[in-house]
Amino acid sequence: MQYLGELNLWKIAIKPGKPFAYGRIGNADFIGLPGNPVSALVTYLMLVRPFMLARQGASELAPPRMTLPADFELKRAGDRREFFRARRNPAGQVSLFSHQGSAVLTSLVWAEGLVDIPAGTTVQRGDPVAFIPLSALEG
Incomplete structure (x- = not known):
């Protein structure tokens, strides 16, 4: 082929x-x-x-993102860039959905956005992380 x-x-x-x-x-x-x-x-x-x-000729290609404090820990650094389904909590931090499997559709229903974690990165609670709001990706 x-x-x-x-x-x-x-x-x-x-x-x-x-x-x-x-x-x-x-x-x-x-x-x-x-x-x-x-x-x-x-x-x-x-x-x-x-x-x-x-x-289509657009000049703004990258999704908008904001930096927010993590309300989670990632103790093991992954070898790939990871996008976690997440939402902002009342304290202004980002919380992750409890099950991040790639077949878990409920994570998308629950999420307000994606947390972008570069490969090789660990995260401690309170560390700044990149949050991409799903609402910014509409249209």
Whole structure:
């Protein structure tokens, strides 16, 4: 099937979302999203949406983010950039959904946004983290 086109990108170092593909068939781009629903949404929001905005000529591609204190700990540094489903709590901190599995759709219903943790990073309670509000990604 390689005669149909080319695969330029396969598997990326983000979680959720590792099995992601990008390539071309003739003059057309194609993007393959992961199969788990949370992985598909996160890769769409973080990769496909900016790609589509760039194709439309937009200048602002990166999602807006704010820095908020963590109301959680990550004691083990991951080897991939991680996007955790989260929401702001009444104290102005960011709390994580209790189950972060890539098939857990309830995490998306509960979440107000995503916390973006770079690979190799640990987090202590109170540390500043990048929070991306889902409301900023509408439209």
